[in-house]
């Protein structure tokens with residue numbers, strides 16, 4: 001398999017997905033670091049409720065996005081250590 005990654009765009013979620021075949025896909029959010037399909041799902045795609053929206057979203061396939069990882073649903077925030085600085 002030498003195919004270069006395919007860039008998919010979700011018209012509803014406003015993200016680009018670099019498709020490498022399922023679990024290795026990387027999602028470029030409109031801002032912030034790259035994430036995974038499961039992260040995209042927990043933050044955005046799961047809130048699409050109508051069948052019409054779900055048909056347009058490119059991240060509705062549970063096989064592709066895999067299981068949700070810890071921290072997927074939360075923003076990336078630096079941990080705050082009040083004992084220093």
Ligand SMILES: [Zn+2]
Pocket residue numbers: 010012013044045057058059
């Ligand atoms: Zn989507």
